[in-house]
Amino acid sequence: MKRNFRPLASSLVMTSTWPVFIDAGVAACGLAIFFTIVHMGAYWMQAPIPVVPISHSIRALPAYAAYSVVRIAIAYLLSLVFAISYGYLAAYNPRVEAWMIAALDILQSIPVLSFLPPVVLAMVALIPGHQLGIELGVILLIFTGQVWNLAFSFYTSLKTIPREMLEAASIFRYSAWQRFWQLEMPYATIGLVWNSIVSVAGGWFALIACEMFTMGDRSFQLPGLGSYLQTAASSGDVRALFFGIATVILIVVATDQLLWRPLIAWSDKFKFEQVESDERIVSPILELLRRSPILQSAPRRIWTSIEEPIFRRFAAAHRNEPTHPLDENISREPSLRLWILAVAVAAAVGWGAWQGLLLLRGISWADLRLLLAGAAATFLRVNASLLISALWTIPVGVAIGFNPRLARFVQPVAQILASVPATAFFPILLIGLVKLGGGLGIGSVALMLLGTQWYILFNVIAGAMSIPSDLREAASLYKFTRWQRWTTLILPGIFPYLITGMVTASGGAWNASVFAEYSHLGNRTLSTIGLGAQIDAATDRGQFPLLLLATILISLMVVSMNRLVWRRLYRLAETRFKLDA
Amino acid sequence: MLPLAQSKLHFFSLLSSWGYPMSNSVISTVRTIPESAAPETLQPIIRAERIEKYYAQPSQNRIQVISPTDLSIVPGEILALLGPSGSGKSTMLRMLSGLSRPSAGQVYWHGRPIAESAINVSIVFQSFALFPWLTVQENVEAPLRARGLDADERRERSLRMLDTVGLDGFEAAYPKELSGGMRQRVGFARALVVEPEVLFMDEPFSALDVLTAENLRSELLELWSRKTMPTKAVFLVTHNIEEAVLLADRIIVLGRNPGHIRTDFRVQLAHPRDRKSEPFTQLVDYIYKVLTRPEVAPLAAPDQSTGKPPRDQRQMHYQMLPHARPGGVAGLLELLIDKGGKDDIYRLADDLAFEIDDLLPIVDAAQLLGFLIVEEGDAAITPSGTAFANSEILRQKELFRAAALEHVLLLRQIRRALETKNDHTVPEEFFLDMLDEQFSEDESLRQVETAVNWGRYAELFDFDAARRRFILPEEPEPAVPIEDAE
């Protein structure tokens, strides 16, 4: 095997074999990034303008798209850093592990949108005098919609690293730094990539809903695609609405093609399996990047020259350290300081919770009854939407899954559709509903469906594809009736996948309820009875006690649904219906 | 299995150079070895003093996995730890290597507590534990990087190591592109590249197929005996009795519930060790008995001095005839040709819906006849094998006859005896007596049975089952081997 060891400085110039358009492309990217940073910086640092006027012009769309994309990107990067730190802390600190994971579980179940008002108010107060305050409020909100599943994924990856790999790292005396880059990060990469896709989709969902909102007597409206869609809908500008939605879809598809697919294809090398699988996701973009020598060698060289000294320093720092036993006993008596800290935290939390409960005193019995009725209505609606989704996606998904050629085409499309934020379509549906004269009661179910059915569809397709063909052949060999085929082969086969899809869809539906049950269209307010509507109404009127109670209710319902129903079904799926041994 | 034969000579000469008594006079004792049994002047590298291990149980208080145990690893020895599943072999290995802290007792590294020493050991894992996202070379370089070596030195040392374990040219491959045997070679390279003082191995060969395991074992012995690695001691966990007796200088057998040492003795068989020799089989039987009767206190290990001196390598002795039918060999070769001439043995067994144990004799037979070669768990057909498989039935018999006479001593002897004798018959007993020297009685009978099978097919001779005599067929075939098809 021939190896080239070229010196860093001279080689790239001498071996310029890549096409010119790549140079031009790289330069253009650089310029664009520079311009965006300068522009965003100026915008953020200006005095706050809560209601930025939104133009209907299609020419304004690229700028709005850029604002929204930057918000998503920042929120995502924050999420990633936070998720990795959180997962790392939880995985390696048994003292707080159980608490941190329970917190994750609950935070994941709370509908983010009901946090909008307090978060924005807090950020505005924290960064007064700049637009950055409002912006950060919105970004933080998107962040809370993205971060939990990433953190959970990273944590789970760390906890499932095979013991012998950790032992190898330990016996070969890896520094924490080397362990992180050569074991933990690679092991977690695939999970992080897939969860990033889900996260960013969730980010779009939240972004479009929260770029524009009213809170008591204060209105906020930030330049971006969400505001554009909502104002277009309010003024009945169907053309603008159409172009706005097209832009959203374009961005989602472009992200999929330019970012996720190359990332998935690249992350294939982190697959922890013993044999090479023949099924691979291919990405032309990644192939192009791989073929371009400058993009291959330059970053690697720069990276090497940065990381070598770091590795060296970490190695030197722990050169004479003994091996750390992996089962180091952590249950030594906690120090006094830790006790004091724990007591202080507990006291603070207790006081805060008490204050929160005091807020609830102001709620009348009538309000409470309304809230409970709303909870019931929303509960029914969420489950109705799940049921409808399941009813149509199971037959369709199985039919597609059993036809590999069709599946190869439909699967990615379903995945993209699931990433298109349903919130973008709400305005159009609303206009339709108003025209047809239907109420939001039924309409909101349609709105939930819009967001949730795709998750179930692509999971069912995956499930059907995973049913081994020999089992299917056996079924036809023994001349199973259609009923037998479904009950003994297909339904058990797709069950685990179906449950996975339904859990995700259920979370999405609860989240969507906040948006779907209550809407402004122009100066009309459409609403129906439901917890989501009550959350929105409370936000509009600035009734924090009601908002708090409604949020608590909705969280309670989601958490108990997860614990009592989904988790059990999931366990059942894991144990009884697993096809691979 | 050529490498084994080569390495045996090295190992033999080196053992004596370490100052091991090569006379067979030392008798092992049970449970405790007086320190003097080990070569004096040697301080243990690792010494465990009354180490115990408990695991916390959610239901009960805790379960004891290892009861208080003393154990030392001294330079110059391969120490094998045997025991039933769940007896705590891996737990013991982890405590001795510093990966796991004993619940009580202390492990010392050159006299200092191991928890305070920078130790230099490596582990070879049963599951290989390679990082799939790193190339072979990066995997081997990783431990060097952890020690702060610069890029050039890392590259140089890792390439040299890969060369040593026979992976030259594979440095840019990823582990999942390699066969199991090659992956474990990477495991060895990674373990040895840091030049460990003690090499720990936790069932390193048990994830591999029989032939690959045999190859790797002999290569390991060769590395160890040639002192190509500065490793001073090897600690091997295994559940394979023969493997332990084949490799180890000292064997410890663990018992269960909780783990404790049941017997601890030296193996004084000279290398190369002959699996068929009396002392070898006696030792294997002895360990087998200890393992299968956990309630009986073990006797002393058998005296290993009664054995004959190791067989002269040049002395002719019978190969073990694999119990396979010629038709099976032809079938296997035809399948191999369909597969492009080469395939993984396990995959072949799968395709044939054979148990691997049923396929192996056929593979061995084909290999013995020179029709195929086995490498890294892959069977590859040879030119003569191709010629054999592609011929029609009569020609096949001729080719088989030629191969059998060339490669199989027993068939050659039977044929020659028949030709020499006037009446052209020889009693079965004549050959049984010769075979009995080497095989058990039952095995000798099976050997003859297989020889008859092959001989009849090749029309070399016939067998009169009533009179138990070999006879030359009516029309004697030419005894000279027919020229191989190109």
Ligand SMILES: Nc1ncnc2c1ncn2[C@@H]1O[C@H](COP(=O)(O)OP(=O)(O)OP(=O)(O)O)[C@@H](O)[C@H]1O
């Ligand atoms: N982390 C742990 N927690 C609880 N029990 C454990 C743990 N690790 C090992 N054990 C128990 O300790 C005992 C010994 O385990 P160990 O892996 O050392 O056995 P072994 O001799 O290596 O077995 P095998 O031949 O199967 O590899 C087993 O009964 C096992 O169940």
Ligand SMILES: [Mg+2]
């Ligand atoms: Mg074990």
